[in-house]
Amino acid sequence: MTTITAKTNIMIPLSLTKGERVLGVVVPLTGTREPKASLQLLFDLVNDDMGAVNRIIIDKARSDVDLIPELARHLIDSGGKRLRPMLTIAASRMCGYEGEEHVRLAASVEFMHTATLLHDDVVDESDMRRGKKSARILWGNEASVLVGDFLLGQAFKMMVQVGSLEALRILSDAAAVIAEGEVMQLVASKDTETTEDEYLAVISAKTAALFSAAAEVGAVLGERPKAEQAALRSFGRNLGIAFQLVDDVLDYSGDQAQLGKSVGDDFREGKITLPVVLSYRRGDDTNRKFWRRTLQEGDIRDGDLEEAIRLVQEHGAIRDTVERARHYGSIAQDALAIFPETNYKAALLDAVAFSIERLH
Amino acid sequence: MTTITAKTNIMIPLSLTKGERVLGVVVPLTGTREPKASLQLLFDLVNDDMGAVNRIIIDKARSDVDLIPELARHLIDSGGKRLRPMLTIAASRMCGYEGEEHVRLAASVEFMHTATLLHDDVVDESDMRRGKKSARILWGNEASVLVGDFLLGQAFKMMVQVGSLEALRILSDAAAVIAEGEVMQLVASKDTETTEDEYLAVISAKTAALFSAAAEVGAVLGERPKAEQAALRSFGRNLGIAFQLVDDVLDYSGDQAQLGKSVGDDFREGKITLPVVLSYRRGDDTNRKFWRRTLQEGDIRDGDLEEAIRLVQEHGAIRDTVERARHYGSIAQDALAIFPETNYKAALLDAVAFSIERLH
Numbered sequence A, B: 001m002t003t004i005t006a007k008t009n010i011m012i013p014l015s016l017t018k019g020e021r022v023l024g025v026v027v028p029l030t031g032t033r034e035p036k037a038s039l040q041l042l043f044d045l046v047n048d049d050m051g052a053v054n055r056i057i058i059d060k061a062r063s064d065v066d067l068i069p070e071l072a073r074h075l076i077d078s079g080g081k082r083l084r085p086m087l088t089i090a091a092s093r094m095c096g097y098e099g100e101e102h103v104r105l106a107a108s109v110e111f112m113h114t115a116t117l118l119h120d121d122v123v124d125e126s127d128m129r130r131g132k133k134s135a136r137i138l139w140g141n142e143a144s145v146l147v148g149d150f151l152l153g154q155a156f157k158m159m160v161q162v163g164s165l166e167a168l169r170i171l172s173d174a175a176a177v178i179a180e181g182e183v184m185q186l187v188a189s190k191d192t193e194t195t196e197d198e199y200l201a202v203i204s205a206k207t208a209a210l211f212s213a214a215a216e217v218g219a220v221l222g223e224r225p226k227a228e229q230a231a232l233r234s235f236g237r238n239l240g241i242a243f244q245l246v247d248d249v250l251d252y253s254g255d256q257a258q259l260g261k262s263v264g265d266d267f268r269e270g271k272i273t274l275p276v277v278l279s280y281r282r283g284d285d286t287n288r289k290f291w292r293r294t295l296q297e298g299d300i301r302d303g304d305l306e307e308a309i310r311l312v313q314e315h316g317a318i319r320d321t322v323e324r325a326r327h328y329g330s331i332a333q334d335a336l337a338i339f340p341e342t343n344y345k346a347a348l349l350d351a352v353a354f355s356i357e358r359l360h
Helices: A040-060 A067-076 A083-094 A101-124 A135-139 A141-162 A165-188 A196-221 A226-250 A274-282 A285-296 A304-314 A317-338 A343-357 B040-060 B067-076 B083-094 B101-124 B135-139 B141-162 B165-188 B196-221 B226-250 B274-282 B285-296 B304-314 B317-338 B343-357
Strands: A003-005 A011-013 B003-005 B011-013
Touching (some): A067 A101, A067 A135, A101 A135, A101 A196, A101 B141, A141 B141, A165 B067, A226 A274, A274 A304, A285 A304, A304 A317, A317 A343, B040 B067, B040 B101, B067 B101, B083 B196, B083 B226, B165 B196, B196 B226, B196 B274, B226 B317
Antiparallel strands (some): A003 A011
């Protein structure tokens, strides 16, 4: 195991095996290291705090109306990675924050995300979410809309309890931007002529805004200067874009079923994602007709998913979407350059590498 | 025209004809007067401030995504009375608040209400809203869900701009309670055995919580003592319950089509409201079978609405729902007793009388 000597003279293992305990303190690292495509360091560093986040999540999803905790439980147990709240925890700690309010903000971020998923599934008429039946299939569209509203309300209540108007500003801005992005996607959806720029505007709003806010509030809690707040905002935003682009690629990758995301979901729902945008532009008339028939007109036949996967490969659309993801990933990593080398920074850099390399 | 002498020796007309201008200042009134069942004094007092509220509403519903202002415009023009934001304006002024932030809070309150209406229509599968086609019929369920989310996001952004953590606490609590009430109603809906208490719990959450918050924040802006804040909270809550009960009655009143609400909407949507709760309990087996068939099983035939209207009359369910509304209306009016007699207080007392007497 590689180890590095921390300035405190305590030997800190850089690569930890699962279960090893790392205290939630910022440990300065000497020199730089190559980011690893792994969430292990992040998991280990935020483990205790995430335990507290999970307790708050369960507590705040409680209600005398049984349907609410039932449905919330389904989502909580459905095994998301909780990347967004982990960003809030790690960014706060990296910024030297020593209080406990980051736990509440992290739980708010996860509730905002969960509320979005619930409403998304209704809008997209999704039957599956993370390899399980979606809430709207199990409990109906009505419950999904209303429990989403409830979780959003709880998220705002928690943020208000934290008492930072600046954090409230950042997160409520994000809430409005996310919703605007969703409407944008609804309008653009099924339009195969969407440009790459238009698509980027959609995912900047609907995905990257929450990553950005989740990271930025860490600097607010740590009472860091504006430059560091801006750095974390940029880090989150670019990581969010990279993350979404890789998600887009995974949907056209035959061998990724084990990640919990079913291959072909986006295709079946007629979603225009970057692989499609690129493939449509690079294809010939027959190819374009195929994309219009399947995604625009929703006429999907046997073998069409296989043909779609073949086309995005043939046109280099998968390769170049990954290329784009790497581009945004680099911006995210560079954004953190102004922070000193600490274990938390290393974990955040690793998270970027992981978000991209999870493809393989 | 009745006039009373204000302490400032300026003659203030108590009853104003439309168009007469009343400055937005608290005018102390000598002695008490009987509340009038009219919104005219309230309209006149808040007229200028509501102009500012409407400008903010239009401004904050703006977006590069055309669908958002289009849909918002539809709602803005659909002629709601804007009772909730008027409560915020009048309560703030009654509490001596002289700033301008009450306009932003009032607009937030209206956005929260509008977002709820959009989501409600999706959940209830309503085709009409205030006598016009509902947004979900014109733009689809997806747009209604997402634009609702957008308006809620904008509401929180505005509240954060106001910068009062206490007002934020009150309004975010209300948001969570409203959503919880909606879920409660979803679970209870179509259950003809719902008790009066259960029904009251639903409308306390889904309707009264926003009335309550809308009034209470006035005391917060005016920096009034806790007792006055509690008084306005109680005023709003009880007014909200009375208002909802009268709405319930209107849905079974044949001659109220001119109010913009179609008679029989609740019946057709299978909604259990207090007239039904009372009629079901007081009816015989044949009556109960009728309610179960129509509301629980959704099997509605020609002539059923007329039969339902006959039953709620026959069982005194309409008369007693109105009686209940008067009870809550009285509590609302008494809650304001601790405030000095001013034109704003008179307007709020009138609003309670109007909410009940609009039946006739």
